Amino acid sequence: MSNHHHENNEQKDLPDKEESALTKVLGVLSGSFAPIIGVLAGAGLLKALLAVLTMVGWLSSESGTYIVLSAAGDAVFHFLPVFLGISIAIKLGANGYVGGVIGASLLTPEIVHLVEGGTRTIDFLGIPVLLADYSSTVFPIFIAMFVYAALDKFLKKVIYKDIQMFINPMISLLILVPLTMLVFGPIGTIVGEALGSLISFLSDTSGMLAGAVMGSAWTFLTIAGLHWTVIPIAIANLATGPDPIIAMAAPAPFAQVGIGIAVFMKTRDKDLKALAASGIVPGGLAGTTEAINYGIILRYRRTMIYVIIAGAIGGAINGALGVQMNDFVLPSLLSIPAFSPIGQYVIGIGVAFVLGFLLTYIFGYEGKTKKVDDNYNHLIVGVKPETIGSPLLGKVVPLSEINDPLFATETVGKGIAIEPEKGEAVSPVNGVVTTLFPTGHALGITSDDGAEVLIFIGVDTIKLGGKYFTPHINQGDRVKQGDLLIEFDITKIQEAGYRTTTPVVVTNTEEYLGVKGTESPSVNQNDDLLKLTL
Numbered sequence: 001m002s003n004h005h006h007e008n009n010e011q012k013d014l015p016d017k018e019e020s021a022l023t024k025v026l027g028v029l030s031g032s033f034a035p036i037i038g039v040l041a042g043a044g045l046l047k048a049l050l051a052v053l054t055m056v057g058w059l060s061s062e063s064g065t066y067i068v069l070s071a072a073g074d075a076v077f078h079f080l081p082v083f084l085g086i087s088i089a090i091k092l093g094a095n096g097y098v099g100g101v102i103g104a105s106l107l108t109p110e111i112v113h114l115v116e117g118g119t120r121t122i123d124f125l126g127i128p129v130l131l132a133d134y135s136s137t138v139f140p141i142f143i144a145m146f147v148y149a150a151l152d153k154f155l156k157k158v159i160y161k162d163i164q165m166f167i168n169p170m171i172s173l174l175i176l177v178p179l180t181m182l183v184f185g186p187i188g189t190i191v192g193e194a195l196g197s198l199i200s201f202l203s204d205t206s207g208m209l210a211g212a213v214m215g216s217a218w219t220f221l222t223i224a225g226l227h228w229t230v231i232p233i234a235i236a237n238l239a240t241g242p243d244p245i246i247a248m249a250a251p252a253p254f255a256q257v258g259i260g261i262a263v264f265m266k267t268r269d270k271d272l273k274a275l276a277a278s279g280i281v282p283g284g285l286a287g288t289t290e291a292i293n294y295g296i297i298l299r300y301r302r303t304m305i306y307v308i309i310a311g312a313i314g315g316a317i318n319g320a321l322g323v324q325m326n327d328f329v330l331p332s333l334l335s336i337p338a339f340s341p342i343g344q345y346v347i348g349i350g351v352a353f354v355l356g357f358l359l360t361y362i363f364g365y366e367g368k369t370k371k372v373d374d375n376y377n378h379l380i381v382g383v384k385p386e387t388i389g390s391p392l393l394g395k396v397v398p399l400s401e402i403n404d405p406l407f408a409t410e411t412v413g414k415g416i417a418i419e420p421e422k423g424e425a426v427s428p429v430n431g432v433v434t435t436l437f438p439t440g441h442a443l444g445i446t447s448d449d450g451a452e453v454l455i456f457i458g459v460d461t462i463k464l465g466g467k468y469f470t471p472h473i474n475q476g477d478r479v480k481q482g483d484l485l486i487e488f489d490i491t492k493i494q495e496a497g498y499r500t501t502t503p504v505v506v507t508n509t510e511e512y513l514g515v516k517g518t519e520s521p522s523v524n525q526n527d528d529l530l531k532l533t534l
Contacts, residue, residue, distance in 0.1 A: 029228040031091035032142075034510075035411060036083050037330075039076050040235070041287075044329035047073035048338035051326070077328070080235070081106050081134055081141040088142060090405055092149035098169045102148060103141045105177045106134035106185065129181050132189055136239035138232045140188030144180040148172060192236040199233065203244045207319035211248040215315015215352070216308045218252035223293050235328055242324035247339055250331035251314025251352030255307050257283040258356030260292040263300075263365055272296075278513060278534055287330030291534060294511055300366045306359040314352025323348060384449040388530040389428040389481050390523040391455050392502060394420040398517075399503060403459050407503045412454065415505030415530060416517035420457075423488045426525050427479040428453055428504065434476075437462075440469035440486060444507065445479065451532055452508040457488055459499045468492045482526050504529060 033040075050069055053059040059066050076083060081103030089099025105111075114122065114131055121128045134140055155168045202210045221227045230245060237243035257280060264276035272295075279291030297303045321344040329335035331349070339345040397417040402408045407417070427445060434452070435444035441464070442456040457469070468489040473479060490500050506515050514533040523529060 028088065028091050029232065031411065032084060032088040033228060033231060035087050035409065036076070037231070040328050041330045041335075043073045043076045044327040044338055045335055047327040048329060048335055052337045073327075077235075077238070078135045079104070079107060080136050080138065084138065084141045085145060088145035089148060089152075090409075090411065092145060094145075094149040094152040095169065095172075096405065098152070098172050099145055099148060101169075101173060102144055102176050102180060105173075106137075106140070106180065124178050124182065127182060129178075130186050131181075132185060134185060134189075136235070137188065137192060138236045138239075139192045140180065140185040142232075143184040143188050144176060147179065147184070148176050151175060192233075192239070195233050196237045196240065199237065199245060203248070203319060203322075207244075207248075207322060208316045209319070210244075211315035211317070211319020211348075212312040213315070214245065214248035214319070215251045216312035218249040218311060218315075219256060219293065219297065219304075219307045222252075222289075223298065234325070238325070238328055242326050242340070243328075244319070244322075244324050246325045246329075246331065247323040247345065247348075248315045248319045250325075250339070250345070251318065251349050252307065252311035253283060253287050253289050253331050254349040254353040255310035255314065255356035256289040256292045256297065258310065258353040258358075259303050259306060259360045259365070260289075260296060262357045262360035263296055263303075266361060266365070275534060282513075284333050287332035287335065290511060291513065295534065296365070302363070303360060303365050306356055306363075309359065310352045310355035313355060314348045317351055318345060318348035321348070385533050386429070386447060386449040386451055387528050388447075388451060388453060388504070388506070388532065390418065390518075390525055390527045390529040391425040391428045391485065391504060392418045392420045393422045393424075393524050394418045394502075395522045396518060396520060397501060399505070402501060402503055403499070404503075407456070407505065410505075410509070412503075413452075413505040413507040413509040414515035415454075415503060415509075417501050417503045418523065418529075419501050420490060422525075423490045424484060424525070425455055425457060425486045425488070425502070427481055427483045427485055428455070428529065430480050432476065432478050433473050433485075436471060436473070436475040439464065439466040440471045441466070441488070443471075443473075443485060450508070450511070451506055454505050454507050455485070455502065456505075457486065457500065457502045458493060459501060461493060461498050461500075464493065464496060464498065468496070506530065506532060 046069065050059070050066065050073060054061050054066070082100050085099035085101070085103030086096040090096040111131065115133050120131055122131060123129060151172055152168065155171060156164065159167050218227065221230065234243045234245045237245065260276045260280045260283060264273055264280065267273050267276065275291060275295045279289060279295065283289040283292055297307055321341070323339055323341065323345045325339050327338045329338040336342065336346065395418065397419055399410060399415060399417055400408050402417055406412050429445060429447035429451065431445050431447035433443060434446045437443060439462050441458055441461045442454065445453045447453065470487040472484045472486065479485070488500070493500050506512070509515055512532045512534060516531045518527070518529050520527070
């Protein structure tokens with residue numbers, strides 16, 4: 001999970017040694033797509049806008065303006081193997097730039113010109129290479145990156161450290177680029193086409209049934225993080241034509257927004273009203289409905305029935321009417337032009353929205369006597385707004401200055417780093433120690449309000465094997481803010497050649513609308529460090 005193979009090993013073992021293969025694959029899928037999903041959706045919206053402008057005659061598809069804007073919208077999709085190569089490699093603990101170059105090798109002008117010119121095979125050392133158009137593809141680069149990550153891990157063990165910087169990339173490119181063109185590219189293409197054909201078969205056999213299943217399930221797939229298994233298939237479908245999957249799932253977020261508006265209108269609870277309001281605008285305009293999903297639907301179980309009914313009926317309408325997505329977008333009001341036929345799509349999402357609203361407004365969202373116990377609120381609601389204290393005394397440093405891309409790019413989560421002046425880390429919250437690394441240099445705490453906080457003392461300090469770190473707690477212990485967690489010897493760690501800069505990050509950042517760090521240049525233990533808002 002980092003460009004440093006040791007951290008990869010360490011973090012993989014962190015939650016559960018018996019982590020299932022599905023959990024690992026989901027982790028890679030979500031970690032690979034999460035950094036680029038925003039730009040994919042933004043570029044898709046731009047393409048949808050261009051489609052509208054040309055449809056109403058305000059812009060000619062022959063004009064220079066259209067060509068420039070089209071390049072802006074198409075680039076991330078055309079070069080998708082490059083971006084995925086970077087993000088998957090980083091997620092798997094390998095070199096992201098080598099991953100990007102492996103993806104880019106499929107799209108070099110020489111290869112593209114051969115494919116466009118009708119050349120189907122060339123030879124590599126006498127072995128025939130089947131050429132194909134890999135722009136916008138997903139599965140070939142996924143397969144290649146898993147093999148590259150394993151090779152990179154091996155090379156880091158066997159190649160002399162001082163020459164690894166250039167020898168490892170050279171060997172990786174020498175092996176992986178031919179392998180990708182010879183083996184992984186064709187296999188990945190077959191996998192993608194097979195999944196696309198299966199989905200087409202299901203939607204052709206009974207679009208109504210397929211749509212009802214997808215529309216009713218999408219909310220819960222999203223809550224569980226399983227939507228990351230579906231999104232790559234939808235993007236892969238777009239490489240060869242339109243995609244029906246997201247069109248069938250789209251009514252679900254509109255049903256969620258309908259539920260959010262109904263709760264906002266009905267409730268007298270100021271906190272719940274504010275929570276509903278915070279979810280309505282991003283849900284309606286951007287398709288990000290986490291606040292509604294975690295704050296309302298998981299909390300008030302009756303709304304689960306409403307979102308299933310509304311999503312199923314809207315999905316069935318879109319599936320039966322053959323609605324498809326032409327450019328990748330997150331379903332929202334702004335992305336409506338990305339779907340066709342647009343009239344039928346509006347009917348499907350409109351019915352889901354109205355049903356979600358009416359069912360909630362008429363039948364209510366909670367039982368007459370049911371009240372959620374605040375002590376267990378975070379288990380049901382998801383999270384509550386809170387302020388995270390500082391575990392350390394020291395100077396505040398932005399995460400972007402950390403020499404680890406996973407922290408620097410906020411892939412692990414948003415937060416802030418501290419250059420400690422005292423070798424004591426105290427608990428930043430009241431909560432439970434959910435993870436303690438065997439080497440004692442890092443731990444995870446889940447607060448009583450649901451924040452998952454990772455304290456990671458030092459860069460590369462796992463190599464010390466626990467030397468100079470003295471944990472004062474065990475995994476599973478309940479702690480109060482200010483309780484001593486770990487003592488560490490700053491001088492000895494630095495003399496051993498390691499930095500003690502400590503990232504403090506919220507690993508479930510996606511459940512918050514805002515994670516804002518202190519503006520103070522230095523902090524004392526227990527000072528306000530991070531403010532989490534919903």
